[in-house]
Every structure is written in structure tokens, then in C-alpha cells.
Amino acid sequence: MTVALEAKGLARSFGGIRAVRGVDLRVPEGSITAIIGPNGAGKTTLFNLLTALVPPDSGTAELFGEPIVGLDAAAIARRGLVRTFQTARVLPGLTTLENALVGAHRRVRSSLAAQAVRLGRASGEERALAREARTLLETVGLASRADDAATDLPAGSQKLLELVRALMAAPRVLLLDEPAAGSNDAEVRELAAVLRATRDAGITLVVVEHNMSLVMDLADQVVCLDLGAVICAGPPAAVQADRRVIDAYLGQAT
């Protein structure tokens, strides 16, 4: 089994608050790992450390065996570690389709000169990417709004658009920050299907999520964070039954 993403001892403090304190993480290739934990547990900060939006105080991280701590955010994304945000960061001033196409930036091979004169290959590449983006938008039900201003989409659709944008990058590892937040049951089922298809296409997924039924349904591995540290990791059923996880996060069924 290849390890897609591995973190050792990642730590980061903000002032006196130790947001992430020595987190170890091992994500096998082609799996779905769910990260759960109460608010303030350090889940989003962990994503920020992995993607260099916030530099870690200490610790290492490797993407398919290559160290990524110290690289800038763009370089990490170009190596195939792509993320979404807790609140969708849809780009204003661009249409839905254009937003999706921005995601493909790391795959574009045409030089600037080729793009300027629209040489055959550049124009073929552009068309192929646009076709791919429209297909993906179709899958999540946004095809009809491809040419609308992306910021005009409702919040739930913006989250889906951000997912499509990340998929357009053809990531090797995809980090999703609460993809189901704000969605209703039907939308969650749809999302689960998309995520499963994504995994089956060979993309490794790490998902921060509060929706426990989605987590239980989807994850191959669950990691529970509390106060910046891993308190439990393992198969979904084992984590769900763990005393510490129940005390810190899930609570007692009454």
C-alpha cells in the first residue's frame, strides 16, 4: 500500500493557543479519510498547515514520499495536493464555468505564447478542458448555470462549484473542508455519490466533516481531533464506539 499523504508531529500555535499540537496522519492512496472533532479541534488549521496557507512551527509532511513543508502554497497545489475551503471561496468576476476552469490551471501545458496566438494545441486544450468542466458541472447539477456569475449561485451550489473546481485540477490528494455543510439530505446523498466516484477514479480524499452519517457511510478511516491532538484513529465503527471520541465530540445518545 502506498502512503499518499503523511504528516508527522505537525504543530502550530497562535499566540498562546496551541491550535495543532503534534499531529500524525497517514493517508493510504485511494482511500477516504474523515477527520472529525469538535469546533476548535484544529481540523481546518491542519489543512492550512498541509497546504502552506499557514506555515507549521514544527513537524513534517510528505506527499507520496516527497517532503512538502517549506514549499509555497502554489507549489504544493501544482504537486497535486488540492483543497477546498470551509466557506466556499468562489471567485467573483468569473462565471461558473470559468471558476471551474481556473481549477485546471495546474494541468495547462500550452505556453503563454501559444495561448496568445491560439495555436491549434492551445485551442484544442482549452476546448477539451471546457468540455470536461461542463461534464462535471452536469454531474453536480450546475450545467444550466455555467454562464452565470458564480457569486450569484446559492451557498450550497457554491460549495459544489468549489468541489468541481478542485476536481478540475485532477488532484492526487484532495482535501475537502466540510463539503456537506449547509446541504439537505438529498444533496448529501448526491455528494456522497460524487465522492465515492472520485475515490474510485483513484483520487485520495481527506474530508473534514460534521455529518456523522456521511462519515460512517463513506470513510475508510476516521481520525478524531480534540484540542489540537489526535485522540483516536481507526476504522469508522471503532472510532465511533471509542469512549474518548464520545466524551469529546459525539456525546452520549440519550
Next chain:
Amino acid sequence: MQQAIEILVGGLLSGAIYALVALGLTLVYRVAGILNLAQGAFVVLGALAFYSLETSAGWPIVPALVAAAAGVAVVAVVVALVAVRPALGRLSIGGILILTAGILTFFQGVALVIWGSNPYAIPAFSGEAPIVVLGVHVPTQGVWIVAALAVTDLALALVLARTTFGKALRACGENPVAASLMGIDVARMTVLAFAVAAALGALAGAIVGPLTALAFDTGSFFTNAGFIAVALGGIGSFLGAIAGGLLLGVAEQIAAGYVSSLFSPTLAFVILLAVLVLRPDGVLGARARRIDVPQAFERATPVLRFGGRGGAAIFAVLAVLVGVAPLVLERTGLVASLVIAGVFVLALLGLDVLMGYAGQVSLGHAAFMAIGAYATALLVMRAGLPPLVATAAALVLTLVVGAAVSGVVARLRGLYLALATLAFGLLVDSVLVGAADQTGGPSGLTGIPSFSLGALSVHGDVASYYLVWIVVAVVGVLLVDLARSDFGRALQAIRADQTAARALGIPVARYKTYAFVIAAGCASLAGSLYAFDFHYLAPDLVSTPRSLELVTMLVVGGQGTLVGPLLGAVVLTLLPAVVQPLAAYKTVVEGALLVAVLLYLPGGLAGILAWRPRSRRRGALAATPAAPR
């Protein structure tokens, strides 16, 4: 020794004036987070109003001073209510900076209409004979200046420390959101701050009047001086403003006294650029920190596209129009204006890539035109290079300078970036004036030959027209392709959200440099063509006022479409040529148009023509619940 002391005294006196202007800038910045480039206009309005009251109407000095300051304060209140207040929270920081530049332009135009273009000399308040203290000559007006600075400092300090108004004002400065939650009306405080700052500026103008020649366009000089003082002292600090002003005055006098008066402004701008880039908190490290919520300044960017069949049709019609225009207009004399318009379109295409797509405000774009134009002219005239080779060499030089400038300012964002580009533009202006041996200085460079290629020489308006517009068409097509590819989307992503852009693998700094270099290259070509067409170059033609005019054209035409440059340049160049009575009001109209378009027509003229994605719902930031599918 005596000379040294007189230089120092002279420096402190001009520094005191800069400090007064800087205090006004700081006051507004502290309340509203705006650097008000129109402050210099209030200085000049105050001085000219004082002149009219005191010299023409024969009022005594003190009532005339009070009346001038009060009058200008009233004008400032109107400006703040009509133009500034509606912009708060709707325009980006860069947008508001451009807005205040528009207000500056507007009032320079107004002063031109009222007082004409001749400079005025105000008689000294207490006679022309200088006071001699220990053998050092001090002009009597200097006493007035120092007294004015001292009184306003004391008054300001008391108001800020002791009154509720002062406390509210400081609260706005420290955390506008929290201040508004505590029931302080930030917009009203902004209007008040404008009024007080304008009165301060007017007072400064009236009092410095006797020591300097005042004309309708002296306002930008005062704005620049005040802004350098503020940047030196640390933006937002009152003490820093005073110290920065005095420092600037002394540095200038020393440079003028001991080095060269031609290069003393150059020195000031080099210092300024260095401070902005290396020590953005000012040499005193006294910047007051503001806690701004960035979303409050984000405006939903309109999505304007010219795609599809409609776009192709418009393009075809345009191409035909451009092609036949000189044949139709040959007798009207408008072809010459259209050549100049084409030159501006070229410069604006690059500026649109930089500002409209990458979102990087540049207030020094004409400097790249200047480098291209002067380098081309000098290479042809002095080195005898063929025009095409000279143009290419100038282009390479400008690209290198553009890349270097981009590298220097790359870390700056928003306000600081805009100010650094302004400083760069002023620096180039001052070099053009200072290096008089090469450039001909303020009187310019005459006798530049026409463009020629082998035996083929481009003479006359019609030939120039086709040369310029063919270049425009080629560059335009290339840039449109680029803008509609991955490159254009990456730039737009950077403009919209740098964090998201980086998280998608877009190398933000490198792409900003590309945009900068493209902008510089277009401007260089425009400058070369300008030189060949005009046969004459002077710093005025390609200096900071021109940079502001280019920004005006782009904003009026519409940013981020590459169609706006065409509309903005052609409309604003042809308007005064077609409607002759407008010529006298050109500056007023440009300023007013810039302000109006910024406030009420975010897509510019292009926004009217553009195909807009069908949903026109506003309030894009408001999250609406997902509709059931």
C-alpha cells in the same frame, strides 16, 4: 555656516507647509482609511479664494483667511457627501484612491475655469522685508507659517485628546467596525474629517501663497508633497505626518542647495520609493494600525463578456469602422485625434491587463510610455538607429524596467501598491526634467523623425493612423486571446482572491510580474508611436497627470474586458475635439466622469454594451438558501 542655517530654515518652512497638508491627509486616513489625493486641490482652492478675497476684494487678512478656509470646508463637505460617502464599502481601497484622484482632477479643472491658467503671486502678509536674526534672513511669511502649524497642531491635539468628537474619531481609526457597532456613524465622521482636513489645507495654501507661485494645477504638487511626508512618517500617524513633512522640506532644500536643484525631486522620490517598499511603517515606524474587515471593501465585480455571435458581430462592425474612418473623416481634422486615441488604446490595453484582470492598481503607467517614447526618440536621433530597431530596443528596455519595478513592488498590495506606482511615476517625471542634457528638460525634445521602414516613410495623419491602429489590432487580438485563456483566468483569480488562487497552484507573484511586464510593453510601444507621430516629446505629455488620465480612460471605458480601453480612449480623446466648447472644461469633465463612473457604472461604458450573464441579481455576497432541485 550662515548659508547652511538659511538652507535649514528654508527647509523647515517648506516642511511646515508639507506637514500641514500631511496632517489633513492623516486625519482623513485615520477616520476613513482613505488617502485623499484631492487634499492638494483644497490647498490650492484655499489659496486662490484667499487671493480673490484679500487682493481683489480688499478684505483684511484674518477675515479673508477664515472665509477661505470655511468656504473650502463647505466645498469639501459637499464633495464628501456626493462622491466619497457613497463609495465607502462599495469600492476597493484602490478604487477609492482613484476616486480621490478624480476629485483632484475635477477641482483643478474648476480652478482653471475660475482663475485661468496664469500663476498667482500673493503679497506677503507682513511686508516683503525679511527679518534678520543673528545674520540669518527669515521671510516674515515664515513666522505666519510656523504659527499656523503650531496653532493647528495644538488645536488638533486638544480636540483628539479631550473631546467626544476626538474620541469617536480615534475609534474610527482603530477599528471602524467596532466603532460603528458602538453607535458611531463612521460615514458622518468621514464627512467631518474631510471638512476639517480641507480647512487645514486651505489655511496652508493661503499662508504659503506668498512664498510660491500658485496655479490651477499646483494642487497635485501639494498632494504629492503631503503624500511623501505621510509615507515618510508612517501612514496614519499625526506625529509622523509632522515629522515627515519637516524631514522632506529639509531634505529637499539640502539637495537643492548642495547637489542640484534639478535632481532634488528625484532624490525625494527615490527616498519615498525606498521607504514604501522597505519600511512601509515609515522611517519613524509610527504607522497607526487599522483593523479593517476586508469584506467591507469588496465590491461584487460585474461579469462582463463579449463572447458568442453578438461579440463577433460587434467586432466585425468595429473592424470595418476603424478601417474606413480616416477615409470618411479626412477633411475634418479628426484623424489626428484618432491617431492619439489609438496610441492611448494601446497603452490602455496593457493597463487593463494589469488593473482590470490582475487587479493591480497602477498610478504610474505613463512612466512606461515615457521610457518607451524617450528611449526611441533618443536612439533614433542621437544613435541614428532605424526607427524599428529603436522601437524594439526601447521595448526591451521598458520590459526590463517593468520587470524590475514589479519585483520591487511585488510584496505590496492595495493602497501601498498604488502609492508605490505613483512614486515610480513621479520619479521618472523628475528624471525626465532633471536629465535636461539628454531629454531637453521641461522644454522637451523636438525634431523627432517619422516612423520609417527602409524607404517606406509614414508621413501624415492618415498613414500614422493606419500604422497605429494596425499595431493596436495585432496587440489587441493577442491580448484578447490571452485573456480568454488560462492566463487571463489566472489573473482574474488573483484579483478576486489571492489565497484561493495560490491554493489552486497559481504562482501569484510570477503572474503579477507577467501582467506588469505586458502593461509596460504596451505602454512602451504606445510611447514609441506617440514620439513618431508627434515629432515632439515633453515631460508633461507622459507624466503623472497623464497616468491619471489613462486610469480615467480605463475606468470610464470599463475595466477587465479589453473593450473598455477602446471606448474610453476614443470617447475621451474625441469628445473635446468634436464638441469644441467642451475643450475649456476638459479637465472638469474628466474628473467628474471618473467619479460618476466609479460610483454608478462599475462596468464603465463597456458595461452598457456587454452581454451580461442572464442573472442580474444583486447582493452577490448575500447567501441565499439552496433552491430545491
